[in-house]
Amino acid sequence: MFTLAIVGRPNVGKSTLFNRLVGKRLALVDDQPGVTRDLREGTARLGDLRFEVIDTAGLEDATDDSLPGRMRRLTERAIAVADASLFLVDARTGLTPTDREVADLLRRSGHPVLLAANKSEGQAAEAGFLEAYELGLGEPLALSAEHGEGMAELAAVLRPLIDAHVDEEADAGVGVIEGEEDLEDWRPTAKRPLQVAVVGRPNAGKSTLINRIIGEDRLLTGPEAGITRDSIALGFDWDGVPMRLFDTAGMRKKAKVQEKLEKLSVSDGLRAVKFAEVVVVLLDAAIPFESQDLRIADLAAREGRAVVVAVNKWDLEENRQEKLAELKEAFERLLPQLRGAPLVTVSARTGRGLDRLHAAILKSHEVWNRRVPTARLNQWLEAMVGAHPPPAPQGRRIKLRYITQAKTRPPGFVVMCSHPDAVPDAYRRYLINGLRLDFDMPGTPIRLHLRGQSDANPFKGRKKTAPSKLRKHTEGKRRQS
Structure with a gap:
């Protein structure tokens, strides 16, 4: 597909235009310059045109290993891989030396x-618009990304470029699909990749881990905490499994989040968790299971997502066996709601442990989509009630009649019973733990709903039909036939 990179110095409206083209508020937008740091990709729709668009970081005069210098190298890579670039200047400010350098x-x-x-x-923008001719890049387009002005003119300029690109792909045979594999509905495909969000505290190594997985420096990394601001989605085929990896901003304690921009970044990360299927909670091996780590893991579980806990920077640990035993004990004690979830040690810097992380993600996703036959469930329920009957509060006996699975992603079950409000939470946990253990569903959130079913006769109170009337009605039917 044709790819367009939006390029320019900071605060000229690149992210606003990106959001306008993709039709969603995917990129963070703020008056503060330099909000965008990573490359964000999306599918743009402009009239009947469809193309990929890349939102880039603002180009600055920096070529060293500083944060602006690393941002510049990412933008230069986007320019190199894109089929065309859309160079934005600010018509109200006019040209700057940085604009001429970008040109x-x-x-x-x-x-x-x-x-x-x-x-x-x-x-107020007329003078700046005329000044853009000095760059020698042809006639400029007059746009207003915020108000949607000039989109028709942009589509007219893009159309011949996109048409030529489509013709080249057709000649090369690109995009020809031989046929889809006959897979179960829940299994990842190219059209429906597995959605994986990587979350954690700042500086845990989330961006470094994703760069290591995809095999290129696609995300901005460095020793500074809080580099990532947007939730960046990257499509990637990981060992034959189509995935979409979401890199999220580091989440600090709510009391420490003061700046408006950081609040936007955290809310963007929370939204990525809600749309993900598997959430990888990344911990720092030096300071694992801090209170914020526990809150993030609990959030993923409450949202009903499959959870994998990964401990990063494992290459720096010396007493690994002792440390691993401590981690497992702390995991079971501090996160009982995720009992049985995978705990994987990795090193984003060296790449060790990525095969275990890949296997844990696939296993968690399979469990998250598991469906149990109703017959097996009711045999199980009978055995569970026989081993430990429910209590009889105030002398009222609680009968658990049958169970069925109502949904997957995560697994959800409905138990029909008498007096559902009287079933104590401890007995509900007993059933959930039994489901988790007996049907091999470790770590995944399980939803259990109790619904009432009365013992009353369903025909009680219904008006009976008199025998004489019933006989006359039957005879009349016979005559008609």
């Missing part, structure tokens, strides 16, 4: 460059 960089890329003057609404 020179784009000329050397060898790819088509479209020039657009953003924030062109109103008379």
Whole structure:
């Protein structure tokens, strides 16, 4: 598919235009410059045109290993892989030396460059729009990403580029699908990849881990805590399994989150957890299971997501066997709601343990989608009640009649019983733990709902039909036939 990279210096409206093109608020937008740090990709729709669009970090005059320098290298990589670049300048501010430097960089890329003057609404932008001609990149487009102005003109300029790209792909035979595999509905496919969110505290190594998994420096990393701000989604085929990996911003304690931008970043990460299927909670081996780690893991469980706990920076540990025993004991004690969930040790820096992490993600996803036949469930329920009958509060006997699985993702079960409100929480936990153990569903959240079913005669109170009337009615039917 045709790919367009949106390029420009900080705070010219690149993320606002990106959100406008994809039709969703995927990228964080704020008046503060430099909000975007990573590359964010999305599928854009502009009239009948469909293409991939990349939101890039603002280009600054930095080429060292500082944070702006690393951001610049990521943007330069996006320019190199994109089929064309859309260069945004600010029509209200006018041209700056950085704009001229970016123009020179784009000329050397060898790819088509479209020039657009953003924030062109109103008379205050006329001078800046005319000044854009000085860059020598052709006639600029007058856009207003915030108000949606100039989108038709942008589509008209993009159309010949996209059509030419489609013709090239057709000649090369790209995009020809031989046939879909006959898989179960829940299994990941190219159209429905497995959604995996990596969450944790700042500086736990989330971006480094994802870079190691995909085999390239796609996400911005470094020693600074809190580099990632957006929740970045990356499509990747990991050992034959189509996945979509979400890198999220580090989540600190709520009391420490003061800045508006950090609040937006955290809320973006929480939204990624809600849309994920498997959540990898990444811990730092030096300081695991801090209170914020427990809150994040509990959040994923309450959202009903399959959870995998990964302990990073394992290559720095010396007494690994002793440390691993401590981790397992703390896991069972501090997160009983995730009993049996996978606990994997990894090193994002060296790549050790990634095969175990891959297997744990697939296993958790399979359990999360598991369905148990009703016949087996009712045999199990009979055995559970026989081994430990429910209590009889105030002399009222509670009868558990039958159980069925109502849903998956996560597994949800319904038990029909008498007096469901009188069933104590301890007995409910007894049934949930039995389901988890007997049907091999470790770690995944299990939903158990108790519904009432009366012992009363269903025909009680119904008006009886008199025998004489019933006989006349039957005779009348016979005559008609």
